[in-house]
Amino acid sequence: MKQDNYRTWVAVTFALSLCVIALGAYTRLTEAGLGCPDWPGCYGFAGVPKGEAQQALAASRFPDAPLEADKAWNEMLHRYVAGTLGLMILALNIFAWRKPARPRALPALLLATVIFQALxxxxxxxxxxxxxxxxxxxxxGFTTASLLFLLWLRLGTISFPPAPVAASSGLRAFALFGLLVVIGQIALGGWTAANYAAVVCTQLPLCEVDWRQGFDTSAFALIQPEHETYQYGVLDYQQRVTIHVTHRIGAMVTALTLLALACLLWRQRALRRGAAVMLLVLAGQIGLGITNIVASLPLSIAVAHNVTGVLLLLSLVALNLQVYRMRLSGCNRQPGREMDRYVA
Structure with a gap:
């Protein structure tokens, strides 16, 4: 496979990873996470049971999990597309090993990530x-999309404006800090969704109840007491309020951090476009978050909030890569020479 074709394959795989994230959010938000009570099939079949005979057999196999066809199809569609993504990432590795000049570490890391994601x-x-x-x-899922995006960026060319453009150590450190803050906020959002705490507070800016007095750090215990099922959540109201409010505070911290980062980035002409993209995505994410609260989590807005979250993460990945390459450019560029397009 030619280099341009390989990069196109990476781009298509990356686009599919975004579809998987959107489908995953849709599956979760439609309460279809247990639409099929087994894995990788559905009630013991390769697809959703059809016809009276298959449905009767499904009921006998899982008497405590009645078949809801719509939810089952949501779950299986997500699995089919995720499985296709896994096969495409496997193909990426095969193509990478056929050409010594192509990056191999990132495709291998992607394959390990998608295998663990399947688990x-x-x-x-x-x-x-x-x-x-x-x-x-x-x-x-967010990690898979980020690694695919990073691989796509590495396979392209980065043009550097005339010197001096070397990024300072302070800018590099703050760009990395901004990335870590966004990752932390995404994790808080995932914890909010996983514990069904997204709609416990319906007023702005924080919550209509006295959340300070009832703030309960036990809400963040990763290992919760064993329950027969965690669907619809097992935490009490005050614990869910604690999670929700923390996510909102995290959103404020994230916004302030990225605004400060944008001010630093704006001093470098080469970074202004990336900073503008980051701020645009941040504004969209804030708007979607507020809409989720005031409109009680509309399905389309909630899915968009998930997808925009990964886009915000990707904007930070791209900025960090550019800052890193600018540092190497400032250290290594010599007159009449350009930096190698494949920076390790």
């Missing part, structure tokens, strides 16, 4: 939506 998908079902597994599954 998390299985545990999501077999552990009845245990919150730590659900949150891990969400983070795994």
């Amino acid at each position: 998390l998908g299985m545990w999501t079902v077999t552990m009845d939506l245990m919150p730590v597994v659900v949150m891990g599954h969400l983070l795994g």
Whole structure:
């Protein structure tokens, strides 16, 4: 496969990873996470049971989990597309090893990530939506998309403006800090969703109840007491309020951090476009978050909030890569020479 074709394959795989994230959010938000009580099939079949005979057999196999065809199809569609993504990432590795000049570490890391992601998908079902597994599954999806995006960027060319453009150590550190803050906020969002805490507060800016007095840090215990099922949540109201308010505070911290980062980035002409994209996505994410609260979590807005979250993460990934390459450019550029397009 030619280099341009390989990069196109990476781009298509990356686009499919975004579809998987959107489908995963849709599956979770339509309460279809247990639409099929087994894995990887559905009630013992490769697809959703059809006809009276298959449905009767499904009922005998799982008498405590009545078949809801719509939810089952939501779950199986997500599995089919996720499985296709896994096969495409496997193909990426095969193509990478055929050409020594192509990056191999990132495709290998992607393959390991998607295998672990498949395990998390299985545990999501077999552990009845245990919150730590659900949150891990969400983070795994975001990680997969980020690694594919990073691979796509590495396969392209980066043009550097005339010197001096070397990024300072302070800017590099703050860009990395901004990335870590966004990752932390995404994890908080996943924890909020996994514990069904998204709609416990319906007023702005924080919550209509006295959340300070009842703030309960036990709400963040990753290992919760064993329950028959975690669907619809097992935490009490005050614990859910604690999670929700923390997520909102985290959103404020994230917004302030990225605004400060944008001010620093704006001093470098080469970074202004990336900073503008980051701020645009941040504004959209804030608007979607507010709409989720005032409109009581509309399905389309909630799915968009998930997808925009990964886009915000990707904007930080791109900025960090550019800042890193600018540092190397400032250290290594010599007159008449350009930096190698494949920076390790």
